[in-house]
Amino acid sequence: MQMTMRQTRRLKLSLTYVLLALWAIFCLFPIYWLIITSVKLPIAVYQGPKYWPWIDFQPNLHAWEYVLAGPLKDQVTRSWINSAVLAISSAALAVGLGSLAGYALTRFQYLVPGLKWRNNDIAFWIISQRMLPPVVIILPYMIMYRLVGLIDTHVGMILAYTVFNLPFAVWIMRDFFAGLPVDLEESALIDGASRFQAFSKIVLPLAAPGLIATYLFCLMFAWNDYLFALMLTFSRASTMPMFVAGAGSQSYGPQWWLLSALSLLTVAPMILIALLVERYITRGLVVGAIK
Amino acid sequence: MQRVDAQPVISQRSVERGSGASLQDRSARLAFLLPAVILILVLSIFPLLFSLALAFMSWDLSRLTGGARFIGLGNFITLVNDARFWNTARVSLTFVVGAVLLEYVLGLGVAMLLNQEVRFRRFFRVAFLVPMMLTPAAVAYAGRMLFNEGMGPINDIIKHLGGPQIPWFSNANLALPSLMLLDAWEWTPFMMIVLLAGLQSLPPEVYEAARVDGASDWQLFRHVTFPMLAPVSITVILIRALEAFKLFDIVTVMTGGGPGTATEPVTLYAYLVGMKNGNLGYASAIAYSLLVMVIIFTTLFLNSVRRRAAAAAE
Numbered sequence: 325m326q327m328t329m330r331q332t333r334r335l336k337l338s339l340t341y342v343l344l345a346l347w348a349i350f351c352l353f354p355i356y357w358l359i360i361t362s363v364k365l366p367i368a369v370y371q372g373p374k375y376w377p378w379i380d381f382q383p384n385l386h387a388w389e390y391v392l393a394g395p396l397k398d399q400v401t402r403s404w405i406n407s408a409v410l411a412i413s414s415a416a417l418a419v420g421l422g423s424l425a426g427y428a429l430t431r432f433q434y435l436v437p438g439l440k441w442r443n444n445d446i447a448f449w450i451i452s453q454r455m456l457p458p459v460v461i462i463l464p465y466m467i468m469y470r471l472v473g474l475i476d477t478h479v480g481m482i483l484a485y486t487v488f489n490l491p492f493a494v495w496i497m498r499d500f501f502a503g504l505p506v507d508l509e510e511s512a513l514i515d516g517a518s519r520f521q522a523f524s525k526i527v528l529p530l531a532a533p534g535l536i537a538t539y540l541f542c543l544m545f546a547w548n549d550y551l552f553a554l555m556l557t558f559s560r561a562s563t564m565p566m567f568v569a570g571a572g573s574q575s576y577g578p579q580w581w582l583l584s585a586l587s588l589l590t591v592a593p594m595i596l597i598a599l600l601v602e603r604y605i606t607r608g609l610v611v612g613a614i615k
Numbered sequence: 616m617q618r619v620d621a622q623p624v625i626s627q628r629s630v631e632r633g634s635g636a637s638l639q640d641r642s643a644r645l646a647f648l649l650p651a652v653i654l655i656l657v658l659s660i661f662p663l664l665f666s667l668a669l670a671f672m673s674w675d676l677s678r679l680t681g682g683a684r685f686i687g688l689g690n691f692i693t694l695v696n697d698a699r700f701w702n703t704a705r706v707s708l709t710f711v712v713g714a715v716l717l718e719y720v721l722g723l724g725v726a727m728l729l730n731q732e733v734r735f736r737r738f739f740r741v742a743f744l745v746p747m748m749l750t751p752a753a754v755a756y757a758g759r760m761l762f763n764e765g766m767g768p769i770n771d772i773i774k775h776l777g778g779p780q781i782p783w784f785s786n787a788n789l790a791l792p793s794l795m796l797l798d799a800w801e802w803t804p805f806m807m808i809v810l811l812a813g814l815q816s817l818p819p820e821v822y823e824a825a826r827v828d829g830a831s832d833w834q835l836f837r838h839v840t841f842p843m844l845a846p847v848s849i850t851v852i853l854i855r856a857l858e859a860f861k862l863f864d865i866v867t868v869m870t871g872g873g874p875g876t877a878t879e880p881v882t883l884y885a886y887l888v889g890m891k892n893g894n895l896g897y898a899s900a901i902a903y904s905l906l907v908m909v910i911i912f913t914t915l916f917l918n919s920v921r922r923r924a925a926a927a928a929e
Contacts, residue, residue, distance in 0.1 A: 340728050347725055348742040354757040354800070355745070357768060361760060373768040421651045428647035432640070450651070453659045457861045457909060459882040460902045463889050464665035465658075470679055487658040490651055519643035548750040550864035555890070565752040569868050572756060580760055587753035594748040602741045605748070609805065610812040613850055 362387050362584035369580050387581035403567040404589060407547055409478060410563065414485035415542035419535060422493025427523055430501040447498060454491040462555045469556055476557045484552050489542040496612050500534030537608030540597055547593065564590045669899035676893030690900035700901060702876055703884040704908065706791060710880060711859040714795040719852055721799060722806025730814040747804040755868035758797040784870060787877040794866060794878050806851050813847030849920050860909050881905040
């Protein structure tokens, strides 16, 4: 009896590992496929699926040369740098404004006249902007940006991504600040610090994990965006997802080896973030969703 | 935006001490909140109203200055009689329901697997997180390669396992389910991570008590885990559903809405009408109808959840 129970438990555990391993393969295989396709010669792509480099096919760096040192070099560099500049600066702005507002919503009391909205209503109004499908507001954006000359500019895109990320940043930072004790800032205020000094010198350092998580999320949303870039840019401020999406529509059929290399260049920073700071991402996700 | 009471929540003391700090806080409270609120008003609420106004206008993209004309309900009359629009509404709804259900079931399954004493947890967590962080436009290309019927590995592997060759994206009936599969690859991780955190926050005493009473694994899941996880489940399902209504990048790059219009969601149709046909007014009417769909869906979903919760409580 004892033996069979142990056996069933062992069987269950092995089954768990098998299923987890299968799911890991399911999650990682597409990335593996991008990597090996990017080092295939066209013939190795069109001959039907080849799985193992050096065994099934001879790896070759022609696609990477074409993308990084060949005809696509300038466009790829510009798009990649654009993506980085837009994502890094818009995320910083969103986190900055988001933590100010998130802090205010946990430490001050508000009442919007006429609407009788209090802090929770304001917070909900802000997060409800996030539920809005961007396609509803994207045409007015395009018209406004064309009329005021923000179309295809870095400033315009940074503004758009900041507003897009702001509701989420406020929501998460509000939750982080609500969890911080107020004693320290109170004593600083009594010692004559201004509210902003107390906020920047005492509260922000304590909220560092929240700031990092929020920043990474905003970075990710901005980096991965396609719709805003598609509607609001065409060359100068065009981003990496735009370039990748456009690269597949040649009349002579998609060049899978190039698309794989370009896709990898696009997703590489995100994979790196997942590897380095998985903890922050997970924490931010959980806070953002459950609270 | 104005306040009634002058003192901040945290500090009754500052009031007692006199006006110095609270005067400062009066300006601080506005200075902290207003930048975000103003930005949202100008760049989110204004475009939203602008879009509503557009929906009642005829305005051509090629005549951006001075080409706007008020046409009342014209766009909405066109909309009601537009078979292609109704098809996109069906595609969007089917996609939301199908993809989110698939992601929930898979996400819950993986979360329960990982909510045990297993080794290599960190590896699994990182590996399981990766898909949701990747750029959808790039994911769509990976999808096009993997599902490719001639040179893709998926059909090849199925063939080696003795299964049939599946026309994933060339068959009009299969294209939408295939798209759900790709979406599930990218977004199951989100469900998994949040549900795992939900599972870990359940009190262990309940399990011990149920175990002592001799409950089987299935009974534990059915009568303890699943009901206790319900609030988290409802939240993740709602969040993912709201996101799934926004479906654009993956479908645009993956299928372009095809074959035919079999995978064309409302978002893509609004984009095509606005940017390719240049009909800004009609595109806004289509986009606004999506917003209405989202609101109706959310209300119905929350109502049915509430009704069930009430029924369960009786």
